[in-house]
Amino acid sequence: MSASVRPESEIARARGEISFRLPLDRRVFRDDVGGCALAAAGVDFVDPMLRRRLSPLAKLTLSSAFECSKGVSGVRLVYASRHGEIARTVAMLEDIAQGEAVSPARFSLSVLNASAGLFSLISGNPEPATAISAGRSSFGYGLVEAALRFAEDASRPVLYVYSDEPLPTIYGKSHAEEGASRVALALLIGDMAETALHCSVLPTARPASAEPQFRAFLRCFEEGASNWSDGDTPWHWRRPNSQANEVPARPEKTGAGKSDLGI
């Protein structure tokens, strides 16, 4: 790791454990129970000719990503999703099964990183964008990737966005670990942070959790600390300062509002 990396953003790996400090400037969470969050999620800033092609998942993802990075230019993006645009993939497979032609418009935005690409296009932001999928632990490993990006260059914020939606019904009864609604969670990792989490991936196996991983992460804000396991690798999040429940808005870049909650 280069000498320019700030000590608090270093990612330590010892005894098979990965641990890192995660400074958070902003947090936006949208839970689309009954389609309410999607209806409220504004994507009016997207050109209508592009907007018509956005899936419900992409709309929720983009509205969260843009709200979380509002006024901050040049963010590097890390996007994570377990299934991504699987609804489109399934629709295409159904067309093929019925001997129909595949819709080119549907195909063009069916890949996992569709939303990451759209974010770059719409914002005109040429910074790198990474897309991660890692099974049940997609949220957690996406967060590790985002923290690594920030450790690489802590002078500019990293936007981390996770989103997923329930699997199409053809996959059968949904599992609790999948979550019951379409969700998007955006985090702005930056050096203006007034809140920081301590994140660890532990080496000792623990029984699997029933809830989706991002829900366990969000519980950390309410409860001060939370755990989650995929049945093998346990994850732990801890908030050193559990006084404030909400992440404060990113302060103006004057330096006056800056505080450092070192661990």
Next chain:
Amino acid sequence: METLKNEIRKLIVDSLALEDVTPDDIGDDLPLFGDDGLGLDSIDALELGVALRKKYGLRIDSNDSGTREHFASVDNLVKFIQKSNG
């Protein structure tokens, strides 16, 4: 002729999921592609090709130099369909 024109206008709006555009907004000679007209792009061309094939059984050869001309406007599409099915 008018019926076919209206069908095609509706097909364009529906198959391309156009927002804020109604079939009546698409004039007979309005350029469908490019910034000076409706503003459709290459993915729309493919999507429209799929829709036309499905509805009218058209055979569209993407290597045919005439394809660009056939897709230029509603008028041209009508001529193309009539010629192909005639």
